[in-house]
Amino acid sequence: MAGVSVQAFRRQGRRFGAGLVCSEMVSCAGLHHGNERTLGYLRIASDEHPLAVQIFGAEPALMAEAARMVEDAGADIVDINFGCPVRKVTKTGAGATLLEDPERAARIVSAVADAVDAPVSVKMRRGLEDGSRACLDLGPKLVDAGAATLTLHPRSAKQMYTGTADHMLTAELVERVDVPVIACGDVTSRARAQAVLASTGAAAVMIGRGAQGNPWALREIIGDDDEEPTREEIVAELILFVRETVREMGERRASGFLKKFYGWYLGRGRFPRPFKQELVVLDSTDEVVERLLVAAPGAAAVLERLEAEQPPVDDQLLELPVSIYGGG
Ligand SMILES: Cc1cc2nc3c(=O)[nH]c(=O)nc-3n(C[C@H](O)[C@H](O)[C@H](O)COP(=O)(O)O)c2cc1C
Numbered sequence: 256m257a258g259v260s261v262q263a264f265r266r267q268g269r270r271f272g273a274g275l276v277c278s279e280m281v282s283c284a285g286l287h288h289g290n291e292r293t294l295g296y297l298r299i300a301s302d303e304h305p306l307a308v309q310i311f312g313a314e315p316a317l318m319a320e321a322a323r324m325v326e327d328a329g330a331d332i333v334d335i336n337f338g339c340p341v342r343k344v345t346k347t348g349a350g351a352t353l354l355e356d357p358e359r360a361a362r363i364v365s366a367v368a369d370a371v372d373a374p375v376s377v378k379m380r381r382g383l384e385d386g387s388r389a390c391l392d393l394g395p396k397l398v399d400a401g402a403a404t405l406t407l408h409p410r411s412a413k414q415m416y417t418g419t420a421d422h423m424l425t426a427e428l429v430e431r432v433d434v435p436v437i438a439c440g441d442v443t444s445r446a447r448a449q450a451v452l453a454s455t456g457a458a459a460v461m462i463g464r465g466a467q468g469n470p471w472a473l474r475e476i477i478g479d480d481d482e483e484p485t486r487e488e489i490v491a492e493l494i495l496f497v498r499e500t501v502r503e504m505g506e507r508r509a510s511g512f513l514k515k516f517y518g519w520y521l522g523r524g525r526f527p528r529p530f531k532q533e534l535v536v537l538d539s540t541d542e543v544v545e546r547l548l549v550a551a552p553g554a555a556a557v558l559e560r561l562e563a564e565q566p567p568v569d570d571q572l573l574e575l576p577v578s579i580y581g582g583g
Contacts, residue, residue, distance in 0.1 A: 263499035265367045272477040275305050280336045283312030283321035297328035301565050307332035307538045312347035315366035322367040336379040340412035354389045361400040368401025376404040383412045398432045406437040418483040425455040468519025490554035493520040529544035
């Protein structure tokens with residue numbers, strides 16, 4: 256998820272039981288031009304594997320070049336974005352636009368699959384307009400072109416995130432292709448995951464927003480532990496996330512980037528609403544951490560344990576970028 260799936264998010268996802276995590280979407284044009292910010296997305300930590308890195312673009316040759324860079328950076332899967340509904344992306348012919356340009360979409364998948372040894376997967380929406388069934392025609396063509404799996408988020412690009420994901424379409428796609436299909440959209444609990452898997456025949460579910468500030472959802476979905484986290488656990492995870500993000504992108508960028516995460520972690524009735532407001536106006540992440548520890552003093556011991564369990568990391572600042580794209 257653009258602007259969300261930073262390294263700290265992906266490592267946390269793996270720690271809480273995600274079988275596979277995915278990067279933010281990466282611009283193939285940015286990689287081609289050696290854009291420093293874009294290259295920053297290709298930094299992968301050893302404890303993220305298996306990891307997919309997602310690329311987007313409209314030119315088959317540039318996408319093939321980007322795929323090679325992604326594979327060289329250590330990605331286990333190269334994922335292609337045919338779902339991003341954001342205008343900045345669609346107006347270049349990339350993202351969701353390709354759902355209705357099947358000939359070019361197939362050429363992209365074929366060029367990417369020829370360029371790398373890693374499996375190539377494609378993430379789609381249902382189509383551009385509400386009610387569109389474009390993904391059902393496109394899916395088999397992409398498999399013929401070399402896609403090893405397809406992920407469907409069955410909303411239209413026009414819908415953005417309104418309405419609900421129509422997983423009847425996921426079931427139809429499963430019928431039409433002989434590769435694993437991953438169901439994505441509105442899965443936030445084990446019960447919902449089981450219902451979607453049973454009704455669609457999908458091979459797996461992909462979790463997006465449900466894991467924002469809530470890695471415990473992943474643990475519940477895989478059937479490991481359905482206990483609600485304590486205030487201490489929530490604060491400890493948030494502080495770890497803050498510290499890792501500061502290490503990734505530096506204090507200046509991280510302090511703005513992190514603000515949305517405060518609401519995600521502390522919402523859901525976990526902490527009184529004014530508490531989040533207090534945090535977002537603080538100037539530095541040190542002050543945020545201090546304030547969090549005042550609210551839940553017991554979190555310090557949990558945090559210490561968590562940090563001791565983390566694999567050793569390079570202490571150097573990675574200067575990872577903050578995504579300028581809004582979604583997919
Ligand atoms: C902030 C945000 C950023 C996203 N960025 C991407 C992206 O870069 N690539 C992508 O394939 N999907 C992206 N998505 C879509 C999600 O991957 C997912 O398909 C969608 O949110 C539906 O799943 P959910 O209901 O579990 O969130 C993004 C979604 C959100 C909310």
